[in-house]
Amino acid sequence: MDFSESVLARRSIRRYRQQPVGADVLRQLIEFARVAPSGRNAQSLRFCVISRPELVKSVFDLTAWAGYVTPRRSPVWGKDAPPCFIAVTTRQDVRSTVVHADAGAAIENILLGAASLGLGTCWIGAFDKEKVRRLLPVAEGVEVLYLVAVGYPAETPVLEDAPGEDRIRYYLDEEDRLHVPKLTADDLTTWA
Amino acid sequence: MDFSESVLARRSIRRYRQQPVGADVLRQLIEFARVAPSGRNAQSLRFCVISRPELVKSVFDLTAWAGYVTPRRSPVWGKDAPPCFIAVTTRQDVRSTVVHADAGAAIENILLGAASLGLGTCWIGAFDKEKVRRLLPVAEGVEVLYLVAVGYPAETPVLEDAPGEDRIRYYLDEEDRLHVPKLTADDLTTWA
Numbered sequence: 506m507d508f509s510e511s512v513l514a515r516r517s518i519r520r521y522r523q524q525p526v527g528a529d530v531l532r533q534l535i536e537f538a539r540v541a542p543s544g545r546n547a548q549s550l551r552f553c554v555i556s557r558p559e560l561v562k563s564v565f566d567l568t569a570w571a572g573y574v575t576p577r578r579s580p581v582w583g584k585d586a587p588p589c590f591i592a593v594t595t596r597q598d599v600r601s602t603v604v605h606a607d608a609g610a611a612i613e614n615i616l617l618g619a620a621s622l623g624l625g626t627c628w629i630g631a632f633d634k635e636k637v638r639r640l641l642p643v644a645e646g647v648e649v650l651y652l653v654a655v656g657y658p659a660e661t662p663v664l665e666d667a668p669g670e671d672r673i674r675y676y677l678d679e680e681d682r683l684h685v686p687k688l689t690a691d692d693l694t695t696w697a
Numbered sequence: 698m699d700f701s702e703s704v705l706a707r708r709s710i711r712r713y714r715q716q717p718v719g720a721d722v723l724r725q726l727i728e729f730a731r732v733a734p735s736g737r738n739a740q741s742l743r744f745c746v747i748s749r750p751e752l753v754k755s756v757f758d759l760t761a762w763a764g765y766v767t768p769r770r771s772p773v774w775g776k777d778a779p780p781c782f783i784a785v786t787t788r789q790d791v792r793s794t795v796v797h798a799d800a801g802a803a804i805e806n807i808l809l810g811a812a813s814l815g816l817g818t819c820w821i822g823a824f825d826k827e828k829v830r831r832l833l834p835v836a837e838g839v840e841v842l843y844l845v846a847v848g849y850p851a852e853t854p855v856l857e858d859a860p861g862e863d864r865i866r867y868y869l870d871e872e873d874r875l876h877v878p879k880l881t882a883d884d885l886t887t888w889a
Contacts, residue, residue, distance in 0.1 A: 508699070542820050618701070664732060
């Protein structure tokens, strides 16, 4: 898939087909992440690929989804929950803002790469970080920054131009389709 | 360009051809950025495209480049400096880590989109943020988070596997070519 197609194909997915994702595909997503830019090339991020169903379920139970349209876009285990997660971690002593910027870039590579392979993803920041950390085989002093849900999509959200800065909440239409309003380039840009 | 080609084509570029970048191309980069994921879809980032040569020069003078190989990879104005910058800004009252993660994702869209169009970029975090802010036509209370240098590349850095976690510094070889060691997927990943 062409880069610009991948960018437009990527939308946060909150309904998944109940179908596993192959280890080779998950590994390819990490390959995309590892070549992302990193401040001073320090490469402070690590990844934990979570695909054992019982562990996925335990992590899933600690996540929160789609604040604006809860509970209608909260996936249900056994019905439309994601079949795996990638946890993005770092050492607790790493300087905060730069590692979040690095995480954003690496995660965007995962999200776009997944879209280019026909997968859906959802970048999740709302979860119990300490409880998730304790579930994972990570060392003391490691912090879980973000989770990325990965699976085959069972919904097709719509990107649309936001009518204004006060009208940016995503919403569900009568047919239960999610609409995601994005401010236009004109709204966002100053030329100098 | 295919997504996976774009990901591999993207390397930080610190030598640029002295050739302007069209406004239509710069606008396309903002189009890529605007559809990036954003925590709660809050869209707190704004972009200032800097292309007037005298302003580019003033901003350029406030940037620092490539700490590990200074001064050999510091571009020189009039020789190989970038012809434009995109400043990524936000309001100072926006919560810090999430907006840096959002910035990482939006900037990665710019970097990958630029690579797919044959452009080179460098994501810059080391610059005098307050002085740059005062040069730009932005409101009080706006913070400049990052700069992205944009132009046509005049170098071809090499991506390579890092031999270990203590061997990740980028370096110049005898032919003045920049090598960027990246840890492998095996180094970075735990499976659970």
